[in-house]
Amino acid sequence: MSSATQSAPAAAPLASEAQVATGAPRPSGRKKEDRWYKPKTVIGKTILWIVLIAFGLLFLYPFAWLLASSLKPRQEVFDNSLWPKTFTPQNYVEVWNQLPLLSWIGNSIIIAVLAAGLVAISSSIVAFGFAYFKFPGRTLLFGLVLATMMLPGAVTMVPQYLIWKNLGLIGTWIPLFGMNLFGSAFYIFLQRQFFLGLPRELFEAARLDGASYWKLFTKIALPLSIPSFIIIFLFEFQASWNNLQAALIYLNAGGVEGFTVPLGISYAMTTFSPTNGGHGDYQYVMVASLIVTLPMLLLFAFGQRYFIEGVATQGRKG
Structure with a gap:
């Protein structure tokens, strides 16, 4: 075999190195897929923006209607117009005289913070136990915890009521957040998935340094799981804030x-109803409904970064 023939195979690597040196793109084995939801033409992008704006306006319509109704007099509340014919901003002043709105908001904030904080802490403790410790029957026990999510709320409603009644706590706030001391199956699952993504070497090194299991949770697991912890807090705060039942x-x-916001608004709807002797002053109900949405908007605005970070982290583990 001649020397020219022997040196021929070496030409391909040299060409490849030349491509790298000059910055030429390497030939890929497969063509990148075109996403159907990422149009490249101007017409396609225009249509996409129109669709997104249309759906955005559709979801914002109830909020716009509520805002408009809160600025209307009594006889124009339900005229279905997004622009009040007669502006009555004094509704936002008079509502505090008509309803104990400040007490309702304060009650709801206290109950929601207690409910969200208790369920986040208790669920995190249980989730750390399932994620870190290895013991016989762990999978079966975790499956039983998840199986509780299949039970409808109506099944446990009566037994829970009888428990709180026998304890003499009916009419107090304790039943609204007391059950959260025992955690939630969904939140336990969420936190366990986050804990499983943490390097186990961190915990083993801490154990060699003499750290207790409680310190493993409080000093390592919990600080590293702040995004998922805040997600649980936000979800439960919203659930408790809107819990009318x-x-x-x-x-x-x-x-x-002593009412909460949902119960207070329901009470106001009944009180102002003409069938109950009211005068149909539903404009105050609209103002109250709009005001009580502000805490949730502020909460999600400040917690949005942690919310996105936690969801993205969970997605990477999948």
Whole structure:
């Protein structure tokens, strides 16, 4: 075999190195897929923006209607117009005289913070146990915890009511957040998935340094799981803030000042109803409904960074 023939195979690597040196793109084995939701033409992008704006306006319509109704007099509340014919901004001043709105907001904030904080801490403790410790029957026990999510809320409603009634706590706030001391199956699952993504070497090194299991949780696991912890807090805060059913069951026997926001608005709807002797002053209900949405908007605005970070981290582990 001649020397020219022997040196021929070496030409391909040299060409490849030349491509790298000059910055020429390497030939890829497969063509990159074109995403159907990423149009490249101007017409396609225009259509996409129109669709997105249309859906955005559709979802914003109830909020716009609520805002417009809160600025209308009593006789124009339900005229379905997004621009009030008669502006009545004094509704935002008079609502505090008509309803104990400040007490309702304060009650809801306290209950929601307690409920969200307790369920986040208790669920994180249980999730750390399932993620770190290895013991016989762990998979079966974790499956039983997840199986509780299949139970409808109506199944446990009556037993829970009887428990709180026998404890003499009907009419108090405790039933609205007391059950969160035992965690939530969904939140336990969420935190366990996050803990499983943490390097186990961190915990083993801490154990060699003499750290207790409680310090492993408080000093390593919990600080590293702040994004998922805040996600749990936000979800439970929203659920507690909007929980009308529990407040209707456990607080309806108490005074109006002790109501939460959902129960208070329901009470206002009944009080202002003409069938109950009211005058149909639903403009105050609209103002109250708009005001009580502000805490949730502020909460999600400040927690948006952690929310996105936690969801993105969970997605990478999948």
